[in-house]
Amino acid sequence: MASEKPIGPRRQRVLDAIHHRQPDRVPMDFGGSAVTGMHVSCVAALRDHYRLEKRLVKVCEPYQMLGLIEDDLKEAVGIDVVPMFGRNNMFGFANSGWKPWSFNDMDVLVPEDFRTTIEPENGGTLIYPRGDTSARPSGHMPKGGYFFDSIIRQKPIDTDNLDPTDNTEQYQPLTEAELDGIEADARALNTGDYAVFASLINTALGDIAFVPGPDLVDPKGVRDIAEWYMLTASHPEIVHKIFERQVEVGVANMEKIHARVGDAIDVVFLCGTDFGTQTSSFCSTKTFDKLWKPHYANLCGWIHKNTSWKVFKHSCGASERFFESMIDAGIDIINPVQCSAKGMDPRMLKDKYKGRLVFWGGGVDTQHTLPFGTPQEVRAQVLERCEIFSDGGGFVFNAIHNVQAMTPVENIVAMVEAVKEFNGAMA
Amino acid sequence: MPLVKELFDAIVDGKPADALAAVNAELAAGADPIALISHTMIPAMDEVGQLYREEEYFVPELMLSGKAMQAAMAPLRPLLAKSGAKPAGVAVAGAVKGDLHDIGKNLVISLLEGAGFKVIDLGTDVKPEKFVAAIREHNPQLVCLTALLTVTMMAMKTTIAAIEQAGLRDLVKIMVGGAPVNERFAKEIGADGYGETATDAVALARRMVEPAAQAN
Numbered sequence: 001m002a003s004e005k006p007i008g009p010r011r012q013r014v015l016d017a018i019h020h021r022q023p024d025r026v027p028m029d030f031g032g033s034a035v036t037g038m039h040v041s042c043v044a045a046l047r048d049h050y051r052l053e054k055r056l057v058k059v060c061e062p063y064q065m066l067g068l069i070e071d072d073l074k075e076a077v078g079i080d081v082v083p084m085f086g087r088n089n090m091f092g093f094a095n096s097g098w099k100p101w102s103f104n105d106m107d108v109l110v111p112e113d114f115r116t117t118i119e120p121e122n123g124g125t126l127i128y129p130r131g132d133t134s135a136r137p138s139g140h141m142p143k144g145g146y147f148f149d150s151i152i153r154q155k156p157i158d159t160d161n162l163d164p165t166d167n168t169e170q171y172q173p174l175t176e177a178e179l180d181g182i183e184a185d186a187r188a189l190n191t192g193d194y195a196v197f198a199s200l201i202n203t204a205l206g207d208i209a210f211v212p213g214p215d216l217v218d219p220k221g222v223r224d225i226a227e228w229y230m231l232t233a234s235h236p237e238i239v240h241k242i243f244e245r246q247v248e249v250g251v252a253n254m255e256k257i258h259a260r261v262g263d264a265i266d267v268v269f270l271c272g273t274d275f276g277t278q279t280s281s282f283c284s285t286k287t288f289d290k291l292w293k294p295h296y297a298n299l300c301g302w303i304h305k306n307t308s309w310k311v312f313k314h315s316c317g318a319s320e321r322f323f324e325s326m327i328d329a330g331i332d333i334i335n336p337v338q339c340s341a342k343g344m345d346p347r348m349l350k351d352k353y354k355g356r357l358v359f360w361g362g363g364v365d366t367q368h369t370l371p372f373g374t375p376q377e378v379r380a381q382v383l384e385r386c387e388i389f390s391d392g393g394g395f396v397f398n399a400i401h402n403v404q405a406m407t408p409v410e411n412i413v414a415m416v417e418a419v420k421e422f423n424g425a426m427a
Numbered sequence: 428m429p430l431v432k433e434l435f436d437a438i439v440d441g442k443p444a445d446a447l448a449a450v451n452a453e454l455a456a457g458a459d460p461i462a463l464i465s466h467t468m469i470p471a472m473d474e475v476g477q478l479y480r481e482e483e484y485f486v487p488e489l490m491l492s493g494k495a496m497q498a499a500m501a502p503l504r505p506l507l508a509k510s511g512a513k514p515a516g517v518a519v520a521g522a523v524k525g526d527l528h529d530i531g532k533n534l535v536i537s538l539l540e541g542a543g544f545k546v547i548d549l550g551t552d553v554k555p556e557k558f559v560a561a562i563r564e565h566n567p568q569l570v571c572l573t574a575l576l577t578v579t580m581m582a583m584k585t586t587i588a589a590i591e592q593a594g595l596r597d598l599v600k601i602m603v604g605g606a607p608v609n610e611r612f613a614k615e616i617g618a619d620g621y622g623e624t625a626t627d628a629v630a631l632a633r634r635m636v637e638p639a640a641q642a643n
Binding site: 122124140142144145146149225226229230231232233234277278279280281282283284287366367368371372404405406407 | 441482485486487488490491494524525526527528530533552576577578606607609623624
């Protein structure tokens with residue numbers, strides 16, 4: 001299926017930005033992926049603010065409880081990107097057969113296989129992998145909480161006798177039925193109006209959100225987060241084998257996806273592994289170059305040789321020290337551009353990587369300014385970031401990671417309106 | 428007692444089985460448990476902290492060394508309890524109400540124990556009243572609060588308020604940490620100190636249990 005539809009202005013400005021051409025205005029993403037979205041409560045509040053049709057918001061990503069941003073809200077906010085997710089979500093079931101669900105005095109819609117129980121002792125909510133309530137729960141939301149965290153279901157580990165395939169159960173060849181679904185989604189989404197952001201190649205190399213196997217009924221291998229981190233230092237040869245298998249399956253899946261959808265996809269989500277912390281990183285650049293870079297290079301190499309897709313990499317925190325290696329490996333786009341972390345000054349980043357790396361994020365600080373600042377402070381920061389990052393393209397506006405629950409809606413509106421203000425000034 | 432090189436190296440290199448074997452060999456040879464901790468294990472964890480500050484070590488290496496330290500501590504704990512030896516300080520630590528993230532907390536606990544502290548780990552999603560009860564039960568000098576999320580960090584404030592309301596605030600120093608937390612926030616909520624990294628937290632804890640700090 002080739003991308004033959006005429007390209008509309010929204011998609012065009014994203015294409016311009018990711019090809020380092022100056023777009024007509026700064027493009028914006030919210031809801032394009034599981035790391036560029038908004039909490040369902042924020043989506044509901046924004047719908048109210050813009051006086052959109054009253055309806056329950058769908059939880060499109062149940063792990064972080066992200067809300068689906070539908071076309072009417074996209075229009076009101078000025079979003080230029082549409083998501084294309086795989087068949088199953090983080091807990092391993094399909095986003096279909098919607099039903100009402102309530103939490104924190106809020107009514108939402110969740111998929112039919114979103115099955116939960118309440119912990120009798122403390123009122124927390126437990127969720128089950130693949131909707132299978134006969135399995136051990138894989139996610140836990142504390143009472144009064146806003147999203148789930150993985151329950152660690154770690155069996156005793158014998159690090160000297162690990163079987164790498166135990167850690168690749170989540171990374172399987174796509175079935176024909178799954179490919180049919182992807183093709184159908186691509187046909188529906190590839191209208192030419194929006195840039196298509198696909199999160200379906202399933203190549204998370206050590207992403208800590210996936211390590212516990214929240215979608216698996218009975219996870220084997222190394223599933224404890226701390227044990228995984230230690231494994232990367234103590235047994236890198238095992239980690240290499242896990243990544244090699246993931247890349248092998250990932251490339252085979254991409255071949256099949258590309259045969260079905262061609263260049264209907266504009267941006268592809270590669271991997272969400274975080275390499276930065278607030279002040280430092282999770283490993284040295286030497287370790288990155290040895291343990292991750294060759295595998296990223298293999299994946300990106302195939303993508304760039306065979307498709308027009310641009311490669312999106314998420315890495316929180318002080319990640320700048322890895323950018324040269326990431327560019328070298330073929331990564332085109334970096335997110336969330338956590339400017340509040342050490343060594344992530346926006347001006348420095350733009351000066352150093354202009355024309356070489358697309359900044360998809362960095363628009364406003366979600367740890368301090370957006371949740372706790374005033375609307376004036378939000379506006380000022382958004383205008384400043386747009387000014388810095390938009391020069392010469394290479395920028396898609398997004399907050400730094402998902403907009404979190406309890407963020408005041410007036411601040412979210414201030415963010416949106418500041419982007420419009422900047423774009424008005426730009427036009 | 429001189430530094431025991433095998434034990435020191437096993438901790439710095441993050442090898443739990445080697446650390447345990449080295450401690451057992453020393454104990455079998457009649458070594459003093461307190462001397463093993465103060466002359467070898469604490470210096471080893473100090474070295475690990477230094478390597479982390481110099482960015483020779485990162486989170487995985489810190490965790491491995493912490494695990495080696497814990498392995499070495501296992502046979503020593505009952506001996507220390509019997510001897511009545513005093514720790515460098517006593518702390519209760521937990522991720523505040525609503526927060527389930529414990530990697531940072533566990534790292535800080537492991538480094539604090541490596542620095543000779545006794546730490547009571549209250550776990551995650553710890554309600555303010557549980558901190559209050561733990562202070563009453565364990566008489567710590569330090570209370571360590573952590574939160575990873577913007578939606579849970581305000582529970583640090585309610586926890587400090589609960590400690591104050593229980594009349595225990597003057598008995599403890601409260602230190603806070605976690606990704607969204609900073610010095611300004613720590614001051615705003617009435618904490619006594621903020622640790623940006625796990626090794627900063629240990630340095631802060633050491634300062635806070637000094638007699639002069641306790642008197643303030």
